[in-house]
Amino acid sequence: MSLVVIGTVAFDALETPFGKTDKIIGGAATYIGLSASYSLKPVKLVAVVGDDFPQSDILLLQEHGVDTEGLQIKEGEKSFFWSGKYANDLNSRETLVTELNVLADFDPVLPDSYQDCKYLMLGNLTPQIQRLVIQRLVNRPKLIVMDTMNFWMDIALDELLTTIEMVDVLSINDEEARQLSGEYSLVKAAKKILGMGPKFLIIKKGEHGALLFHKNQIFFAPALPLEEVFDPTGAGDTFAGGFIGHLAATDDISFENMKRAVIHGSAMASFCVEKFGTERLLNLTKEEIAAREKQFGELVRVEETPA
Amino acid sequence: MSLVVIGTVAFDALETPFGKTDKIIGGAATYIGLSASYSLKPVKLVAVVGDDFPQSDILLLQEHGVDTEGLQIKEGEKSFFWSGKYANDLNSRETLVTELNVLADFDPVLPDSYQDCKYLMLGNLTPQIQRLVIQRLVNRPKLIVMDTMNFWMDIALDELLTTIEMVDVLSINDEEARQLSGEYSLVKAAKKILGMGPKFLIIKKGEHGALLFHKNQIFFAPALPLEEVFDPTGAGDTFAGGFIGHLAATDDISFENMKRAVIHGSAMASFCVEKFGTERLLNLTKEEIAAREKQFGELVRVEETPA
Numbered sequence: 001m002s003l004v005v006i007g008t009v010a011f012d013a014l015e016t017p018f019g020k021t022d023k024i025i026g027g028a029a030t031y032i033g034l035s036a037s038y039s040l041k042p043v044k045l046v047a048v049v050g051d052d053f054p055q056s057d058i059l060l061l062q063e064h065g066v067d068t069e070g071l072q073i074k075e076g077e078k079s080f081f082w083s084g085k086y087a088n089d090l091n092s093r094e095t096l097v098t099e100l101n102v103l104a105d106f107d108p109v110l111p112d113s114y115q116d117c118k119y120l121m122l123g124n125l126t127p128q129i130q131r132l133v134i135q136r137l138v139n140r141p142k143l144i145v146m147d148t149m150n151f152w153m154d155i156a157l158d159e160l161l162t163t164i165e166m167v168d169v170l171s172i173n174d175e176e177a178r179q180l181s182g183e184y185s186l187v188k189a190a191k192k193i194l195g196m197g198p199k200f201l202i203i204k205k206g207e208h209g210a211l212l213f214h215k216n217q218i219f220f221a222p223a224l225p226l227e228e229v230f231d232p233t234g235a236g237d238t239f240a241g242g243f244i245g246h247l248a249a250t251d252d253i254s255f256e257n258m259k260r261a262v263i264h265g266s267a268m269a270s271f272c273v274e275k276f277g278t279e280r281l282l283n284l285t286k287e288e289i290a291a292r293e294k295q296f297g298e299l300v301r302v303e304e305t306p307a
Numbered sequence: 308m309s310l311v312v313i314g315t316v317a318f319d320a321l322e323t324p325f326g327k328t329d330k331i332i333g334g335a336a337t338y339i340g341l342s343a344s345y346s347l348k349p350v351k352l353v354a355v356v357g358d359d360f361p362q363s364d365i366l367l368l369q370e371h372g373v374d375t376e377g378l379q380i381k382e383g384e385k386s387f388f389w390s391g392k393y394a395n396d397l398n399s400r401e402t403l404v405t406e407l408n409v410l411a412d413f414d415p416v417l418p419d420s421y422q423d424c425k426y427l428m429l430g431n432l433t434p435q436i437q438r439l440v441i442q443r444l445v446n447r448p449k450l451i452v453m454d455t456m457n458f459w460m461d462i463a464l465d466e467l468l469t470t471i472e473m474v475d476v477l478s479i480n481d482e483e484a485r486q487l488s489g490e491y492s493l494v495k496a497a498k499k500i501l502g503m504g505p506k507f508l509i510i511k512k513g514e515h516g517a518l519l520f521h522k523n524q525i526f527f528a529p530a531l532p533l534e535e536v537f538d539p540t541g542a543g544d545t546f547a548g549g550f551i552g553h554l555a556a557t558d559d560i561s562f563e564n565m566k567r568a569v570i571h572g573s574a575m576a577s578f579c580v581e582k583f584g585t586e587r588l589l590n591l592t593k594e595e596i597a598a599r600e601k602q603f604g605e606l607v608r609v610e611e612t613p614a
Contacts, residue, residue: 188534220607227495300527
């Protein structure tokens with residue numbers, strides 16, 4: 001059931017209506033790895049950082065069951081850095097700084113111990129690099145899940161489409177689904193995107209939940225109505241980590257189990273947004289997670305009409 | 308189980324990305340009445356139009372089981388007219404024309420035959436007029452549901468709050484809930500609004516579904532992902548009509564039955580948006596409605612994890 005995750009490990013500086021942070025640990029693979037680690041360990045990480053990345057943060061990942069053998073540390077280089085500011089409604093954000101640094105010429109190296117990969121999570125990255133990871137695995141994984149974003153649709157659409165064709169599950173948000181398909185209706189968008197290769201499509205709608213499409217089937221998972229949303233950073237990645245973590249741990253890729261994986265991912269994401277950055281993901285209990293998943297069921301449960 | 312509906316009966320001229328209409332029948336009470344008529348008949352209407360309102364449209368309402376004894380026709384005056392244009396995403400709209408006409412001095416008259424009212428639906432109108440209807444009923448109805456909008460929060464907040472305090476269920480959209488409460492989080496907003504009088508609160512989120520709040524309970528009904536959304540006009544009113552129609556027909560105001568009413572209202576609204584104006588509401592079958600309600604159940608159904 002080996003799970004391999006590729007993506008960014010980075011510094012983020014965040015500003016929300018509720019406060020701001022200095023440089024804290026961030027990056028897609030960080031959120032995915034931490035989130036998936038609650039379903040199974042180890043989570044085998046493929047990523048790159050500079051020598052400015054604190055050993056304590058690497059230890060933090062390891063303590064949570066993230067195998068960092070595939071984490072390259074580039075001497076004399078700096079880690080990827082992203083800084084962003086959220087609007088008051090937390091639904092849009094402005095990028096203040098993007099410094100690619102080590103990411104500019106990232107060449108993903110897979111340790112031999114990663115070749116047993118059965119579940120592969122491609123976190124948001126250049127589609128060429130995502131594809132390289134698939135190609136560098138001797139055997140095709142049982143399931144490949146890919147996350148991406150509008151940025152690659154803007155500047156590298158052909159490369160993106162080539163990678164999308166190779167994966168089993170694509171995870172994007174509603175605006176990205178519209179952009180990728182040219183269709184406003186998400187149902188029509190999903191039909192087009194499922195024609196591009198993936199057998200499953202997840203459309204993330206943030207505070208409005210997530211849709212899972214497969215053939216002509218649609219499943220909808222609400223987002224939990226929360227009293228406090230503090231910082232949405234990493235919510236989509238945390239969702240993806242929970243999703244593939246559940247699938248890898250149960251080793252069941254039926255549509256029915258994917259529904260449960262969507263609920264689990266949604267539950268993990270609902271924790272993520274309660275605090276800044278990765279903070280809330282660092283010490284969850286199995287009980288807290290199970291209780292939250294139960295809330296998702298209760299939120300939509302309707303008793304059958306009495307006969 | 309007598310159901311009384313008050314609201315506007317009007318002319319609308321609509322423009323969406325998919326086309327535009329001349330003056331067609333519209334108004335909150337029209338959509339509410341037509342929608343509720345699929346649950347029970349008659350729906351007793353209280354409204355006012357001018358003598359420009361076609362007899363054929365009044366007949367249309369009557370044929371669908373709407374009792375128009377409480378529909379005043381003002382000789383020499385013109386009907387309320389609203390014209391609006393939707394943005395490309397159909398999520399925002401611009402008002403082009405609002406002519407109050409007969410609505411400016413609407414004095415709602417309740418025929419004696421309406422005094423058996425057990426379920427009262429206050430469609431969007433001046434809160435003073437909504438309140439007058441409650442006061443003119445000799446006996447307080449078993450359930451009063453009120454719909455309103457941000458316009459009254461802007462220009463008549465005190466009047467609005469006085470009326471809100473008198474009702475059992477308030478139905479508003481997410482932005483209105485935020486405005487009314489001053490809280491961004493819908494959970495916090497709901498707590499504040501439930502402190503203003505109503506025992507139940509419905510927050511409509513358009514294509515993102517609807518939330519029902521009661522004490523510390525929350526129920527969420529998704530909106531059905533649709534291939535074609537043609538015209539959102541009247542969707543909220545159609546929802547409200549389906550909601551109170553179901554409650555009146557079943558005469559059960561438990562939280563559990565309110566959930567079913569929300570699903571039924573959502574199903575009715577999902578039909579409404581498929582065509583311009585009231586068109587799709589004019590000839591639905593019980594089978595179509597039941598099939599659509601079933602889709603709502605299937606959309607969120609997850610089988611229990613095998614033990």
